[in-house]
Amino acid sequence: MSLQAMIRQNPTGVLARAYAFAEKAHRQQKRKSGEPYFNHPLATAEILHEWHMDDATVAAGLLHDTVEDTGITLDDVRHEFGDEIAFLVDGVTKLGRMKYRGDGVRGKTQNAAEGRAESMRKMVLALSQDLRVVFIKLADRMHNMRTLGALPPAKQKRIALETSEIYAPLAYRLGMYNVSGELEDIAFSYLSPKEYEWVRKTAEEEYAARLAYLESIKPEVEALLHKHNINPTTIDFRAKRYASLYRKLLRHAMDITKIHDLIAMRIIVTTVPECYATLGVIHEAWPPVPGRIKDYIALPKPNSYRSLHTTVIGPAEKIVEFQIRTKAMHDESEYGVAAHWLYKVHKQAGNLTGEKLAGELSWVRQLRDWQDRIFEKEKDPEKFLEAMKIDFFRHRIFAITPRGEVFDLPTGATPIDFAYHIHSDVGNEATGARVNGTLVPLDHELASGDMVEIIRQKGKRPSEDWLKFVKTAVARDHIRAMLRAKDGALLGASRHPSRCAFKIVVENRIGLIKEISSLIARNHMNIMSYHAELTQGGKHSFERVDIPTTDIAKIQKIIMKLKHIKGVKEVSYKLV
Numbered sequence: 001m002s003l004q005a006m007i008r009q010n011p012t013g014v015l016a017r018a019y020a021f022a023e024k025a026h027r028q029q030k031r032k033s034g035e036p037y038f039n040h041p042l043a044t045a046e047i048l049h050e051w052h053m054d055d056a057t058v059a060a061g062l063l064h065d066t067v068e069d070t071g072i073t074l075d076d077v078r079h080e081f082g083d084e085i086a087f088l089v090d091g092v093t094k095l096g097r098m099k100y101r102g103d104g105v106r107g108k109t110q111n112a113a114e115g116r117a118e119s120m121r122k123m124v125l126a127l128s129q130d131l132r133v134v135f136i137k138l139a140d141r142m143h144n145m146r147t148l149g150a151l152p153p154a155k156q157k158r159i160a161l162e163t164s165e166i167y168a169p170l171a172y173r174l175g176m177y178n179v180s181g182e183l184e185d186i187a188f189s190y191l192s193p194k195e196y197e198w199v200r201k202t203a204e205e206e207y208a209a210r211l212a213y214l215e216s217i218k219p220e221v222e223a224l225l226h227k228h229n230i231n232p233t234t235i236d237f238r239a240k241r242y243a244s245l246y247r248k249l250l251r252h253a254m255d256i257t258k259i260h261d262l263i264a265m266r267i268i269v270t271t272v273p274e275c276y277a278t279l280g281v282i283h284e285a286w287p288p289v290p291g292r293i294k295d296y297i298a299l300p301k302p303n304s305y306r307s308l309h310t311t312v313i314g315p316a317e318k319i320v321e322f323q324i325r326t327k328a329m330h331d332e333s334e335y336g337v338a339a340h341w342l343y344k345v346h347k348q349a350g351n352l353t354g355e356k357l358a359g360e361l362s363w364v365r366q367l368r369d370w371q372d373r374i375f376e377k378e379k380d381p382e383k384f385l386e387a388m389k390i391d392f393f394r395h396r397i398f399a400i401t402p403r404g405e406v407f408d409l410p411t412g413a414t415p416i417d418f419a420y421h422i423h424s425d426v427g428n429e430a431t432g433a434r435v436n437g438t439l440v441p442l443d444h445e446l447a448s449g450d451m452v453e454i455i456r457q458k459g460k461r462p463s464e465d466w467l468k469f470v471k472t473a474v475a476r477d478h479i480r481a482m483l484r485a486k487d488g489a490l491l492g493a494s495r496h497p498s499r500c501a502f503k504i505v506v507e508n509r510i511g512l513i514k515e516i517s518s519l520i521a522r523n524h525m526n527i528m529s530y531h532a533e534l535t536q537g538g539k540h541s542f543e544r545v546d547i548p549t550t551d552i553a554k555i556q557k558i559i560m561k562l563k564h565i566k567g568v569k570e571v572s573y574k575l576v
Contacts, residue, residue, distance in 0.1 A: 091133030
């Protein structure tokens with residue numbers, strides 16, 4: 001039932017009263033587009049209703065801008081709707097005062113850094129107090145992104161950057177894949193419009209061809225399953241999002257034919273045994289591609305995502321990805337923690353609050369504890385912000401101990417990062433690592449699903465060189481603490497360069513970023529960050545590319561190759 005229908009059905013209920021209250025409060029206001037302002041809180045509430053949130057949360061969605069943007073006070077909301085809804089509205093109001101500045105539009109003063117850090121701390125506090133505040137903020141952001149075109153370009157960029165760096169990764173951490181994907185795609189279209197259009201046009205024809213192929217084999221899949229007494233509730237298709245596709249293309253020399261999960265066939269069944277039975281039927285019919293079978297049911301992702309994934313060589317020798325899950329798993333993959341929360345509320349007869357759910361999520365507890373330790377101890381706003389972006393809002397991987405414990409880490413994490421997430425003693429005493437049974441160096445970059453065994457030596461202490469390659473604040477803090485204890489002084493990372501920053505002056509042309517990225521990849525290097533700044537007139541730009549090496553011989557070799565790329569005018573570097 002739609003939200004409007006629910007309101008009409010119960011005209012004296014909390015949703016109807018919140019609707020009338022908010023409509024009256026916003027009656028004289030307009031959005032930048034010229035439409036009535038009330039359209040926005042109504043759309044926010046409708047999104048929350050689509051996520052199957054409870055009445056208090058949907059009502060707070062209707063009311064979320066009344067205290068911020070009208071003459072209504074929080075006491076007015078509390079008087080009309082009670083403490084619970086007032087608490088949610090207050091939480092969203094506080095988050096709404098965030099004025100984020102990312103790397104591309106960073107403020108120059110210490111006050112700006114402190115303001116950004118304080119805004120981020122409010123987000124952490126909201127996460128740990130009641131997740132429903134964050135659900136409302138995500139719904140609010142979703143509608144704002146869908147209507148971003150009405151704002152001035154500078155504001156579009158700021159909001160898109162904030163969405164890309166904070167809200168889309170946050171939705172992903174909460175298991176809300178659809179929400180994360182849509183936010184990321186819209187942000188991508190504003191932050192990198194040329195790249196977005198290139199991906200869209202490149203993928204369009206390939207999407208159509210692969211969708212036609214999957215449609216053609218769907219009857220064969222259905223017949224196979226029915227033959228084995230498996231009756232799926234749904235068989236549909238999931239197309240890869242543009243932003244995700246672009247990141248993957250960067251790792252595959254921009255060759256879309258190498259992307260096998262461009263569109264996946266999704267099979268929804270009733271029970272977990274049927275998931276595995278379906279997997280068996282598919283593998284019996286078509287050979288699986290080695291290394292492409294992922295069992296996220298037996299071993300869920302840290303954000304609770306569950307599904308079976310397999311890639312097979314299907315009919316006509318074409319590669320096909322299948323995703324197999326139950327309806328409950330599918331709902332959780334669509335709505336993440338929101339679906340989990342709703343299920344538990346019903347199961348416990350309403351005896352679960354957003355605060356209790358936040359307490360159940362280990363990474364939320366870790367985030368709150370980590371924030372208290374880092375920010376309160378170090379008093380360094382810039383360090384806090386940068387560590388937040390890396391440790392909690394960057395794209396994630398998960399790695400596994402031999403005992404089956406799962407640890408959630410940022411992309412690029414190493415065995416040392418993994419070791420310190422197990423325990424500080426494990427990190428301090430690490431001498432080596434086995435990944436999937438093979439010995440690897442301690443600076444080896446872990447991949448999602450890796451099984452990692454840390455080799456220890458009792459009494460050993462960390463090496464200062466580890467600071468050059470570890471990715472997480474947890475690892476860096478423990479390493480520095482041990483070095484400080486040993487030497488009596490904190491060894492700042494700034495005294496020990498850990499990466500090379502290239503400055504490249506280029507003449508703008510299509511495909512230049514791809515060529516630079518591919519050249520660095522061919523030299524077995526990952527790009528840590530890539531920033532571009534147009535010169536006046538837009539004919540040339542300054543590209544800054546950071547890579548994780550301080551090896552002068554390697555750097556000079558890359559410089560020589562960069563200078564041979566058409567359009568590159570000048571290349572310089574510094575170690576940072």
